[in-house]
Amino acid sequence: MRILIAESHSALRDMLWTHCSEVLRHRPVDFIGSLSGFNVSADAPTPHVILLAAELAERATTANIQAIRDSSVPRPGFLVYGIGCSFQRMRHLEAIHVDGYFDLGIERLENLESALCAIGSVRRYFSDSFLRQQDERRDNPSAYSKILSDRQIVVLQLVASFSTDLEISQALGLSVRTVEWHRLEIMKKLEKASMQELLKYAWDHGFVPTLTSDRCGSTESLSIPKLSGSEIPRNIALVPMDRQAS
Numbered sequence: 001m002r003i004l005i006a007e008s009h010s011a012l013r014d015m016l017w018t019h020c021s022e023v024l025r026h027r028p029v030d031f032i033g034s035l036s037g038f039n040v041s042a043d044a045p046t047p048h049v050i051l052l053a054a055e056l057a058e059r060a061t062t063a064n065i066q067a068i069r070d071s072s073v074p075r076p077g078f079l080v081y082g083i084g085c086s087f088q089r090m091r092h093l094e095a096i097h098v099d100g101y102f103d104l105g106i107e108r109l110e111n112l113e114s115a116l117c118a119i120g121s122v123r124r125y126f127s128d129s130f131l132r133q134q135d136e137r138r139d140n141p142s143a144y145s146k147i148l149s150d151r152q153i154v155v156l157q158l159v160a161s162f163s164t165d166l167e168i169s170q171a172l173g174l175s176v177r178t179v180e181w182h183r184l185e186i187m188k189k190l191e192k193a194s195m196q197e198l199l200k201y202a203w204d205h206g207f208v209p210t211l212t213s214d215r216c217g218s219t220e221s222l223s224i225p226k227l228s229g230s231e232i233p234r235n236i237a238l239v240p241m242d243r244q245a246s
Contacts, residue, residue, distance in 0.1 A: 002049075003116065008053065029047050035059075050076050054101075062095065065098070085101060088206045101127055105129070148189060157207050
């Protein structure tokens, strides 16, 4: 199996390279320190799996991941690895549609073989810490996914990015009045009396702006206006993904 390792720390990258090549007998084809601007070279063997550090995944956008998949034949799977899994991490990994998460904090490194084989076989592999976060959200009767419609979840993400009603309407193809209605319905359903309370709720529940420098009229990238005189980063919209076990 051909593996590309995306890791910015040389010591961990070298450890994974050695483990994959000498212990698991797979073939690492390359390593990179960032996904930004990366495309699989036509002259290089296409990896079956991209082993992606969580800190790099948390800076990645859906567009980054999709561009790499679209430039590769066969399309590689993405296995993210890290230590622990917070709600925010789970939420973001769902949003960018990775194929698995391997928790180095609770799993033995020997289990990496099972994870790699699952992703390389176009299946999924998620460590228990990731699945527990999904279980807690599923079992919570007041979870936003049970209260809000799919459309309202997308609107909430765009609100969390400081997008205006006009920008959201242009991105989603809705009228400004419809966006305003959705926003007020979200606040009513979540029992939030102000935009400050709604923003705090969104950030606390993983709707964290993901950095990007582009601007276009889509939910993939929206301009964020200034707030209280300070420049706010731009972001992409996050789209929930149903839990899928290995």
